[in-house]
Amino acid sequence: MTDFKDIELETPSPKAYDRRKFIESAGKGIIAATVAGDLLTSGTANAQSTNSGGSGPGPMSAAVKVEVPSQHAKSEGEQPAVPSILPKEKRVGYAIVGLGELTLGQIMKAFGECKNSKPVALVSGDAAKAQKVAQQYGISPKNIYNYQNFDNIKNNPEIDAVYIVLPNAMHEEFVIRAAKAGKHVLCEKPMTVSSKSAERMIDACKKAGKKLMVAYRIQYEPNNKQIKDFTRQQKYGKVKVITSTNVQNIGDPNQWRLKKALSGGGSLPDIGLYDINTNRYLLGEEPYMVSASTYTTPNDPRFKEVEEAVMFQMFFPSGAIANNTCSYGAHNSKHYRCYADNGGWFGMDPAFDYQGLMPEAEHAEGKVKNKMQPKLSEQNQFALEIDHFSECVIENKTPYTPGEEGLQDQKIMEAIYESARTGKPVQLERIEKIDAFRGTPPKEG
Template identity: 70%
Template structure:
């Protein structure tokens, strides 16, 4: 077999650093990956694997390809990642994407280019013409295009291991249950459903079918936010006493489904306020025992005939931490949070909830000095991280880090927030003193 330099010359005609990067970038297609690394973690490159208990269509993590390249940086410099592990595309978990809207087109389909264990194999849409165009772009055969009427036929397609539900909230329950009955594992967008009753039905259906259910809380898999979680729990600046969270934006077309109660279940709270709720819980590892809230909407604004605009609420945690939260659909975009700690310091992210461009900020007093910090962790494709996590769960027969129970808990908290706003009084929830009660902490993402 040719060595790397010979392969580079045959690829580009010259051995330049630029062409080296271009060449190595093609390794995601399985091209000479074993040559770059000097081997695999197990077995021969590109070998087919045997069946696994995870129900991943006979796919497993047995033949992971490792790609290593030397670092160009001195040890005194911030090191970039120069090693990766991946599966040959034939062995990856195949996803059927249900719903081809803004999130799918802008985030999910591009994210598959960064995936190491997942791939798109099918599309489900009510728009056949659009589905054919998207399928052609991503190498999905036309036979793997379904609509909402013939969706149940996915049970006969061995290419499909998992289904990713990216539909209006009111449709989550139906399609999660149909997916489970079709024998497929399910990754479902958040909010999980329009009610805790629907969420429980989804959990029950997947358990009855023996299929895994994961809720797509991308923040919990993202490395910057995971560092903030670590700082909170390890009391990096002391005990966090107060968390301020803001997730607001100016929503457009008043006829879109997000502004229809029957489809969305609510307005800004379940759509973007949910990030504040879930991130508060993720950072602390705790569950709130009480919430208080107020809601205000402009009755003259056609966008808010059915759903709420502005929500401000507080969450009270057993440790004494209080989280102040604000969400709205009628103001300029801002997505950030800050944790105020006991020992003269604060930290957080601005932006914190975006798909990209996340930034950590921190400050701490040192004598007469106020030390401001901008911590650089580096970005990863958030949707690729969560899809790969679920793929690994399927192949290794493990429960996901954010299972259905995590989504159900958020539904219960949102219902309490709505009740607190209606009644004008704080609403108590079950007092839970355990940490990560609804997450599978044993299968947390690797740092």
């Protein structure tokens, strides 16, 4: 069992790590290689950049749209619109901090589908890897940084924003350093390892006058938005119960995700966070109470420091109850379902994946049960969230998932760990406002 509140004391400052020695010790353990790999992300986009010498991102009105007639009849359904795309020189420039599996497998290729964002710099502890990635994506060698000279990004007008993709315990340091360097910040989830840390990150960005967004990609994905609309509009009645499961069988016990000092916890902050945040997103409400228990298989070498599984309930002001499960010890399965009081349920299976999401619904009409798969066209989830942040930078708007959204999830996770530790329900601040911590909704289409 992990007590999330203890992380603040147990996690040394990332500056205390000798990163070069840590990363170069890969031969002594997978964790070094994993951290070296996962330390990749960068961002470059700033509408109100204080740097001199750069043209900076241009207004959204500068977007170029090409009109082409559709070959299909109206009976074939609505076809995807031709996108409006900013000229390359007007797009928000990102420095990606951390070149791990998520960055190289998803984020870098997502920039190819972005309409107003571009990668312009890389930050990594592995110079050779960074050079290869720079060649692949046409990034200038002069825009490669490491963790020691990261602060020099302040002198690079091509960089407007930073995308932090590092182990959780390192988020705070690099968010604060990026803000001090005059860059806007997009940070991977979980936001950090404690609510106090999240508060410091928010304060640093506000002090610097820079935007901070947490990369909750589910909240920008069209099919999940459709499920949210079903919930909010009570398409099948009022949602009374949500069940949500996110489980996967994690691998090598030496990876950083299983080291409490770097991850802040086990399955809960990594994949249970999807249950928490999606529950909140669908309902628009904040839980006023949680109840939880944890389980770890005895003598499993993977779980010496962090929990294997968490089962938890969230109670909402409307009366809705969410039953959630997350685990690092079961075969991959990701799904959720909303049960309403007027003859219907709806949800997603699979859910939370990068692609292949499948909405599902059932509605009773007399003797007939209608089962549906109301799937919308898929879009790259990372491109959607990156472009939303760029729009907020260009148009000076509050991101839909700002730092405050991440802070709320940190508070909820701390309450879940406390409940599991004490065996009692834990009360949270009662918040009646809908979408209390969200900013400007993402544009549709």
